[in-house]
Amino acid sequence: MFVSTNPATGQSFARYAAHDAPAATRLLDGCGRAFGRWRDTPLAARLDILLRLAGLFEDRVRDLAVLSSREMGKLLPEAEAEVRRCARVCRFYAKMAPRWLADEPYPAETGRRMVVHEPLGVILAVMPWNFPYWQVMRAAAPLLACGNVLAVKHAANVTGAALALEALGREAGLPDGALRVLCIENGLVAGAVAHPAVRGVTLTGSARAGAAVGALAGAHIKKAVMELGGSDPFVVLADANLGDCCVAAESARMRACGQACIAAKRLIVEQPLVAAFTENLAARLAAHRPGDPLDPATTVGPLAREDLLENLDRQVRQSLEKGARLVLGGHRLPRPGFFYAPTLLTDVRPGMPAFDEELFGPVAAVTEAADAEEAVRLANATDYGLGASVWTADTARGLALARRIEAGMVAVNAVPRSDFRLPFGGVKRSGYGRELARSGLTEFSNIKTIVVEDA
Known part of the structure; x- marks a missing residue:
């Protein structure tokens, strides 16, 4: 059972049933099936859904912000700004994806050479509570645009916000399972990483969590991006x-x-x-x-x-x-x-x-x-x-x-911030890999080289 507690009062106000291991496996199986449908959806249609999702964020600013304020204590104006930022990142990738995902021709003496970007599959996103919408959407917007799908293991104290995101994705037109929340305890993350449909892991959290999940991803030879905070x-x-x-x-x-x-x-x-x-x-x-x-x-x-x-x-x-x-x-x-x-x-x-x-x-x-x-x-x-x-x-x-x-x-002479126009990530114990900008679109893609020679 996951419990939402208002940190301004210390009082609990909502409870959510947790998924056990068999339930998590079933949900990840569904994500795998959703990937087949989403991958084969034409890019223009995927981006139309991303634009509809942006519109839903804009329509629900107040309600979403109040929920996250109650769950993790953020000031309401800050929470509202976070929701609007989610809309902007969806619109950004809807605009840039056609250019960044286009086939890239390379010089060739004969025939043709090109590089194409293809989605990998289900990406497991292990997310923190401090920006409950933005942390998910800065990963989800480029991953969905590329044709991947997301299974989100969010922090337990913001389960309400996580489920609200899942509902918005469904309302926008995402296939069932393309943006799925796993309400699982930390002990079940290893099983989720090992699931055959999961092809990559992105985590934002502590260095300790990153070391544990990164090791799991490495053991299963799955791509990982780690954003692990800093000093x-x-x-x-x-x-x-x-x-x-x-x-x-x-x-x-x-x-x-x-x-x-x-x-x-x-x-x-x-x-x-x-x-x-x-x-x-x-x-x-x-x-x-x-x-x-x-x-x-x-x-x-x-x-x-x-x-x-x-x-x-x-x-x-x-x-x-x-x-x-x-x-x-x-x-x-x-x-x-x-x-x-x-x-x-x-x-x-x-x-x-x-x-x-x-x-x-x-x-x-x-x-x-x-x-x-x-x-x-x-x-x-x-x-x-x-x-x-x-x-x-x-x-x-x-x-x-x-x-x-x-x-x-x-x-x-400025404060560093994650900006969806610029690559974002760290070095040393702050992690590896990059989110946002073009990197966010291609980090979890198969960068495939195709060589065509005339018969």
Whole structure:
């Protein structure tokens, strides 16, 4: 049984029956049958259905957003923006797929040479709770356009959102089983990966989950894409615009209550600016109003689950024990639900959880760097490598430093975000493979070479 619990109150409000192993096998069998029908559907017809799905997202913005806010605590405006983004990614691939999936001719002395992209089959998508619609649709839109089908193992606490996506796909005209939700416990994922219809696995989650599922995919020789979060550096040089970088740092730590994979986690500030940066950011964080995510006056909601809150509190306490300084917050709020006070730590160094681990919550960790060279060393002093940013008045210098930072995406004077026009993914323990852009369309395709010689 899966239970939806409102993190703003701590009260459960919905229950869903789980699928056992035989039920999961039957559902995956159905996905395999759906693949045959979907693969043979002409591209133009597939893309028409994708456009209908976009329209349904646009029509249901409010209802879908309220559901995800109740299940995982996201502020209603943020949840609504997420739903609209799902519509945009569907429209994007409906527009770009004909060009990107077209046969590619290659030069030949005789006859013809070409490369074609063909779908693989059922792709198992293991998805997290923090962006319950977007995480699925940024994988689903390109995979469906290519002719693959999806079996979604979503996080248990957002089962309602997962089933809402399945229903939207059915209403848009997808064949039964082309977008199927598996309500399975983590222990049944191995069986799903092993199912003969499953030809690939995409996972967004922790490095531990990625290591386990990636190993399963490797054991069965199935393609995998892993997006595993990070401890993203936010490098502020002494010549940066203080107001701009503080606004961006505040947004990074407060958006989705700090529960975004690519949000800045480690704020690495060059020494001449660190005092002013800390003072400015502290004032911004202190002004936030925790509360019901459906209340327009709320500016920071709860964490999604109590265990996440407890882990965040452990990271803060252990960092303080190791020498970090508490400027603001640092405690659970005395109210129902899973609320943590907006928190600011300074004097954070390697060896502390706030530096070494991914912070998933409204906690900002400031590390002082003597100069730009030390800032780059600190930025790379992590097992992760998803996103990063560099803030400076000298964009040429910023670009030069960006090239030296080990990450899948680096922004200069901007906050890195997953953008469906650009490849997205990480290096090191942040994973491998790429989503979005053309990569999202072709990662799970058979890149087939065809040679034709005249008789």
